[in-house]
Structures are given as structure tokens and as C-alpha cells.
Amino acid sequence: xxxxxxxxxxxxxxxxxxxxxxxxxxxxxxxxxxxxxxxxxxxxxxxxxxxxxxxxxxxxxxxxxxxxxxxxxxxxxxxxxxxxxxxxxxxxxxxxxxxxxxxxxxxxxxxxxxxxxxxxxxxxxxxxxxxxxxxxxxxxxxxxxxxxxxxxxxxxxxxxxxxxxxxxxxxxxxxxxxxxxxxxxxxxxxxxxxxxxxxxxxxxxxxxxxxxxxxxxxxxxxxxxxxxxxxxxxxxxxxxxxxxxxxxxxxxxxxxxxxxxxxxxxxxxxxxxxxxxxxxxxxxxxxxxxxxxxxxxxxxxxxxxxxxxxxxxxxxxxxxxxxxxxxxxxxxxxxxxxxxxxxxxxxxxxxxxxxxxxxxxxxxxxxxxx
Amino acid sequence: xxxxxxxxxxxxxxxxxxxxxxxxxxxxxxxxxxxxxxxxxxxxxxxxxxxxxxxxxxxxxxxxxxxxxxxxxxxxxxxxxxxxxxxxxxxxxxxxxxxxxxxxxxxxxxxxxxxxxxxxxxxxxxxxxxxxxxxxxxxxxxxxxxxxxxxxxxxxxxxxxxxxxxxxxxxxxxxxxxxxxxxxxxxxxxxxxxxxxxxxxxxxxxxxxxxxxxxxxxxx
Numbered sequence: 001x002x003x004x005x006x007x008x009x010x011x012x013x014x015x016x017x018x019x020x021x022x023x024x025x026x027x028x029x030x031x032x033x034x035x036x037x038x039x040x041x042x043x044x045x046x047x048x049x050x051x052x053x054x055x056x057x058x059x060x061x062x063x064x065x066x067x068x069x070x071x072x073x074x075x076x077x078x079x080x081x082x083x084x085x086x087x088x089x090x091x092x093x094x095x096x097x098x099x100x101x102x103x104x105x106x107x108x109x110x111x112x113x114x115x116x117x118x119x120x121x122x123x124x125x126x127x128x129x130x131x132x133x134x135x136x137x138x139x140x141x142x143x144x145x146x147x148x149x150x151x152x153x154x155x156x157x158x159x160x161x162x163x164x165x166x167x168x169x170x171x172x173x174x175x176x177x178x179x180x181x182x183x184x185x186x187x188x189x190x191x192x193x194x195x196x197x198x199x200x201x202x203x204x205x206x207x208x209x210x211x212x213x214x215x216x217x218x219x220x221x222x223x224x225x226x227x228x229x230x231x232x233x234x235x236x237x238x239x240x241x242x243x244x245x246x247x248x249x250x251x252x253x254x255x256x257x258x259x260x261x262x263x264x265x266x267x268x269x270x271x272x273x274x275x276x277x278x279x280x281x282x283x284x285x286x287x288x289x290x291x292x293x294x295x296x297x298x299x300x301x302x303x304x305x306x307x308x309x310x311x312x313x314x315x316x317x318x319x320x321x322x323x324x325x326x327x328x329x330x331x332x333x334x335x336x337x338x339x340x341x342x343x344x345x346x347x348x349x350x351x352x353x354x355x356x357x358x359x360x361x362x363x364x365x366x367x368x369x370x
Numbered sequence: 371x372x373x374x375x376x377x378x379x380x381x382x383x384x385x386x387x388x389x390x391x392x393x394x395x396x397x398x399x400x401x402x403x404x405x406x407x408x409x410x411x412x413x414x415x416x417x418x419x420x421x422x423x424x425x426x427x428x429x430x431x432x433x434x435x436x437x438x439x440x441x442x443x444x445x446x447x448x449x450x451x452x453x454x455x456x457x458x459x460x461x462x463x464x465x466x467x468x469x470x471x472x473x474x475x476x477x478x479x480x481x482x483x484x485x486x487x488x489x490x491x492x493x494x495x496x497x498x499x500x501x502x503x504x505x506x507x508x509x510x511x512x513x514x515x516x517x518x519x520x521x522x523x524x525x526x527x528x529x530x531x532x533x534x535x536x537x538x539x540x541x542x543x544x545x546x547x548x549x550x551x552x553x554x555x556x557x558x559x560x561x562x563x564x565x566x567x568x569x570x571x572x573x574x575x576x577x578x579x580x581x582x583x584x585x586x587x588x589x590x
Contacts, residue, residue: 080496109498120493123588124511134497136507165587185497 027058029189029221030079035088037074048074050245052088056238058188061215061222063232063253065268066242072225075242076191079223080112081105093188110138113182117194119174121166121181128153128162131180138185152180155217156210172203179210183218190214192224196231204228208235229268233257241265292341293349294323298362299336308359309338316352318344374556379546384566386460387542390532391570394467395525401472402524403517405431406479407505413480416491417501431473439470439531443538463532463540471528478520482513515586522578526571533567543567 037049048071056062066072077083078090081097090097095108113134121130128149135145153159156176166174175195182190192211196204212235215222226232232239232253239256241249241264248262260266286292297309313320325338342349357363405427411417412424437445443466447457450465486509494508510517536544543563551560 082492082496106498106500109496114493114496116489116493118487118489120487120489122490122508122512124514124585133494133507137494137497137499137503167588181497 028055029058029093030054030056030223031089031091032078033089033091035075035078035085035090037071037078037083037086047071047245049078049085052245052247054240054247054250056221056223058221059215059219060237061211061224061235063236063239064223064225064242064247065227065229065232065239066225066264067227070242071245072242073193076114076193076223076225079189079191080109080114082114110134110185111187112189112191113185113187114191114193115175115178115182115195117197119166119171119178119198121174121177123166126163126165127158127169127177130166130177131184134181134184148184149180152183155183155214156180170203171199172206175199175203175207176210179207179214183214183220188221190220190222192222194225194227197226197228204231205234211235229271232268233272241268291346292321292343293346293353293365294339294341295353296364297336297338297340297356298364299338306359308356308361309340312352312356312359316344316348316355318342318348318352372558372562374550374554374558375562379550380543380559380562380566383541383543383546383563384570387529387532387544387567387570390460390463390467390535390540390542391525391528391574394464394471394528394532395521397464397468398471398475398524398528399521401468402475403479405472405476406483407509409476409480410483410509411501411505414491416488416495417504431476434469435473435477437470439466440534440538442466442470443535458539460541463535463542466535467528467531470531471524474527475520475524478524479513479517482516482520483509485516486512515582515588518585519578519582522575522582525574525578529567529571529574 032052032054035049035052036047039046039048050071052075064072064075074083078085078097079092081090081100085098092108093111095104097105097108100108122133125133131149131152132145135148140148149162153162156179158173158176158180161169161173166177169177178195179190190211195211196207199207208231211222211224214220215235222235224231224236236253238251239253240247241256241262243262243264249256249260249265256265257269257272260269286294299308320343321341323339323341325336327336342352344352353363353365408427409424409431412420412427434442443463446466446469450457450462453465454462456462490512491504491508494504499507532540532542533544533547536542536546537548539545543566547560547563550556551558551563
């Protein structure tokens with residue numbers, strides 16, 4: 001029962017997704033060549049980004065993960081030249097950023113939008129006026145702006161809140177406004193600077209789902225930085241791991257998860273309790289086995305060490321699928337969590353659940369996990 | 371009840387005070403806003419940071435803000451004479467009022483602009499806004515409540531200044547209270563003039579507060 005972490009199904013899905021999106025060959029959208037950025041401060045030179053070379057393809061969701069101070073924030077700000085590189089070349093959608101005039105740069109920025117951790121909305125403007133802001137900047141006529149705002153409000157699920165002010169919105173709603181605003185000019189690239197770090201886990205998931213749907217619907221390339229591995233796992237196709245200004249590891253998310261090479265990557269991969277984030281797998285299993293019953297078993301200490309499950313399965317006429325599980329150490333001892341899907345007659349499943357329960361194993365029926 | 375009060379004159383002088391306050395207020399708003407913007411913009415790396423200009427404007431503002439108003443009026447006598455040909459009356463008080471109040475207001479505008487979240491300016495920059503667009507579409511609207519409440523404080527100060535200007539020859543309630551009330555020992559005139567000044571201040575404060583509440587969207 002210990003540390004049964006079966007990720008096969010999940011990985012297969014991730015791979016499939018990744019392949020689907022990454023195989024439009026020769027579609028490099030963003031290219032960094034030996035990019036470095038340092039700041040001269042009172043306490044000497046700080047090397048924020050150190051000799052980074054990366055390519056990001058059109059249509060992919062590319063994640064950059066690192067702890068705070070790793071330089072990821074500076075790196076993403078180089079991509080729309082909120083920071084200028086100290087050395088190296090940055091090419092975004094065919095433009096070499098370092099060689100642009102201010103006017104050309106403003107043009108590129110309309111094509112490379114940014115979403116911020118703290119939303120950075122104008123609180124003096126309503127939702128609709130905030131979304132319309134980038135359109136005003138380029139002189140889109142009012143009627144056209146209104147139409148576009150309406151589209152975007154619906155796209156990000158804020159219909160009915162057009163006339164609210166940011167102060168009247170929740171964090172998740174504010175970020176939806178931030179995303180809608182970023183999409184207003186029909187950009188090719190969306191840069192997400194810790195876009196979910198100020199949000200609670202549930203809201204984070206809803207924003208991530210929104211990003212995925214935008215990526216699919218609009219074919220938008222998304223570059224995001226985060227310190228949360230689960231963000232990477234949930235929506236990214238490829239990932240770069242940053243440490244002390246350098247990119248120490250890059251690859252398909254599925255590969256990096258299965259075979260992390262650098263110690264820091266291993267740490268990040270360890271962050272992921274497989275149990276917390278299985279909603280995709282549930283859906284998948286529910287589709288495949290509509291009759292199946294997904295249950296979550298919780299073991300504590302000694303129950304985690306006995307073959308309870310195998311006994312129960314021997315005495316009842318049911319089959320099972322292991323979805324995932326883990327064992328964590330806590331103040332009260334080892335806590336085991338296991339997700340399984342029971343397949344068989346409904347009545348038989350019920351009896352099996354009852355007899356597992358009688359062994360002082362907690363059982364939660366997870367059929368309505370969404 | 372007030373034997374020495376000539377209500378006709380009292381009303382005339384109230385209008386004089388209002389006239390000085392209003393004209394000086396409008397001019398202070400325009401000049402102070404411009405100076406405040408210059409101070410902010412030349413000290414902000416995201417916009418047009420320019421140390422020499424900042425230091426220069428800042429020094430001028432500090433000097434004029436530090437001179438006590440009563441002394442400023444006296445120092446400005448030659449300037450006023452040159453400009454208007456006279457030292458007496460309400461209009462003659464205007465240059466001193468404006469020069470005294472505008473630097474004060476400029477600092478308030480600078481403070482108000484500094485309160486605007488840098489992240490919002492950066493967001494506008496990331497959307498391809500020009501510096502000018504950042505100023506009039508982001509900075510001013512976002513700082514507006516503080517700009518307006520600063521203006522209220524400044525105009526209230528201007529009312530006080532008009533009274534001082536009255537002492538050295540400007541018109542208005544201050545002049546009346548000093549010449550008719552104090553110098554001729556007619557306490558009732560001083561009293562009524564003071565009450566009228568207080569009413570003017572309260573009304574200005576009330577209007578300013580209402581305006582700020584109306585435009586401030588920061589709290590739900």
C-alpha cells in the first residue's frame with residue numbers, strides 16, 4: 001500500500017496532449033539566444049538571468065518554474081521588453097526585440113500580452129472599461145470596442161459583471177478581467193507572470209482551465225512562470241526549470257515528471273501529491289467505466305500496513321483500478337491515501353465498501369468528484 | 371444685533387473673497403497639476419526620469435512653499451505692480467495667492483501620483499501605451515480622488531491666504547475684518563466676517579468630500 005503512485009494513465013494523457021500541440025514543425029515563435037540580464041545595485045552586480053537559450057513553439061503552453069529569486073520573473077519580462085537584456089538576443093514573433101524603435105516595440109507589445117500576479121487593473125474603470133483599455137490605446141472606434149468587450153466578457157465567463165468595478169470582484173474574477181484585457185488586441189502570445197499565485201487552489205484551477213481553453217480555442221501561445229509544480233503539471237506542454245538565473249532543465253512536462261534529472265527538478269516533482277489533482281483521471285475513468293465507483297480510501301498508521309484491500313477484494317466479486325495514491329508523514333503518523341475504482345455490480349460494490357469501512361479504513365465515495 | 375455691520379458691504383466682500391478663492395483655485399489647480407506631473411514624471415524611471423529637471427523644479431517648489439505667505443505677498447509687490455499696475459483690490463491679490471498655493475498643491479499632486487500602483491503603469495506599458503497615454507489614461511484617472519482631495523485642502527488654504535492678503539490691501543472678508551473690524555474696534559464686523567469665512571470653508575470641504583466619495587472606486 002505504501003507509496004503506490006500510479007501515474008501511467010495521467011502520463012499517457014499528457015503525452016498525447018503534448019504531441020498534439022507540439023508537432024507543428026518549424027513553428028518557433030519565441031527564441032532566446034544566450035540572454036543575460038544583470039542589475040547593478042549598491043551591493044554589487046546581481047545576475048538575474050544567466051546565459052539562457054530557449055525556443056518556444058507556436059501554440060504551446062510553456063511553463064517556467066523556479067523558486068523566488070531564480071530569475072524567472074525577469075526572464076518573462078524580457079519577452080515583452082519590460083526589461084531590456086544586458087546581452088543576448090530575443091526574437092518574438094519574428095521581431096528582434098533589442099533592435100526595435102520605441103514605436104515598433106509598442107506594436108510588438110500589442111501582440112505579446114501580459115497577465116499579472118496582482119492583476120494590475122485600473123480600479124477607476126469598470127470591468128468593461130478595463131477590457132476596452134488596450135483597444136482605446138490603439139484607437140479602435142467605440143462601437144467596435146463595445147462588440148469586442150462583449151465577446152471577451154463572455155469568453156472569460158464574466159457576463160453580467162461588465163459594469164462592476166474591480167474592487168467589487170473576487171480575486172479569480174479580477175484575473176479573468178486581466179486575461180480578457182490581455183486578449184483584447186488578439187495577441188499571438190500571452191505571458192502569465194505568476195498569474196495564479198495570488199489565488200486560492202480552487203480559483204487557481206478555474207483560471208488554469210480558462211487558460212487551457214483559450215489556448216485551444218484561439219491557438220494562443222502561452223508562456224507562464226510559476227513556483228507551483230501543479231500549475232505546470234496541469235496545463236503546460238513543456239517546462240523549463242530555473243535556478244540562480246540559469247535554465248537547468250527543459251523538456252516535455254511528462255518526461256520531466258517521469259525522469260527529473262536535476263535535484264531542483266526532483267524537488268519540484270516531489271511537490272505533487274498525486275492525490276490532490278486527479279480530476280482529469282476521474283473523468284477519464286468515468287467515461288471508460290460508467291458503472292464503476294471511484295472511492296478514496298484513507299489509512300492511518302497500522303491500517304496502512306495490513307492487506308485489507310486484498311482481503312476484501314478476494315471475498316467480493318469485484319475488480320478494481322488503481323488510480324493513484326500516496327503516503328505522507330504527519331504529526332499523527334503515516335497517512336495513506338488511495339484512489340481506486342471499483343468495477344462490478346452496484347450491490348456488490350456497496351458490500352465491499354461496507355466491509356472496508358469495518359476495518360477502520362475511511363472510505364469516501366468519489367463518484368461526484370469533478 | 372450687529373450694529374456696525376453693513377450687510378451690503380459684507381455681501382460685496384464675501385463675493386470678493388469667493389472671487390479670489392475661485393480664480394486662484396482654478397489657476398492653482400492648473401499650474402499645480404502641471405508642476406506635480408513634472409515632479410512625478412521626472413522622478414519615475416518608468417516614464418521620463420530626468421534628475422536635473424526634477425531637482426530644479428523641486429527646488430523652486432520648495433522655496434515658494436517655504437516662504438510664509440505674508441512675506442511672499444510683500445516680496446511679490448514689485449511683480450504685482452509690474453503685472454497689474456496696482457497693489458490694491460482683489461485682483462492684485464491673485465498673483466501672490468497663486469504663487470503661494472500652486473507649489474503646495476504641486477507636492478500634493480506628486481504624492482497622489484506616487485500612490486498609483488507601479489504595476490498598473492507597467493501593465494499599460496506592456497500593452498503598448500505611449501508615455502502620454504500612460505499619463506492621461508492611467509495616472510490622472512487613477513490618482514483623481516487624491517488629486518481632488520488635495521485640491522480641497524489647497525482651496526481651503528487659499529481662503530485663509532485671501533484673509534491675509536486682505537491685511538496688506540487685497541479685498542475681501544479678511545480686509546473687511548481687519549480694517550473695519552479690528553482697526554476700528556468693531557468686534558461684531560470681525561465676528562460676522564469670520565463666520566462667513568467659516569461657512570465658505572465648510573461648503574468647500576463638503577463639496578470636495580462629496581466629489582471624492584463619488585469618484586473613488588477603490589472600495590466596494
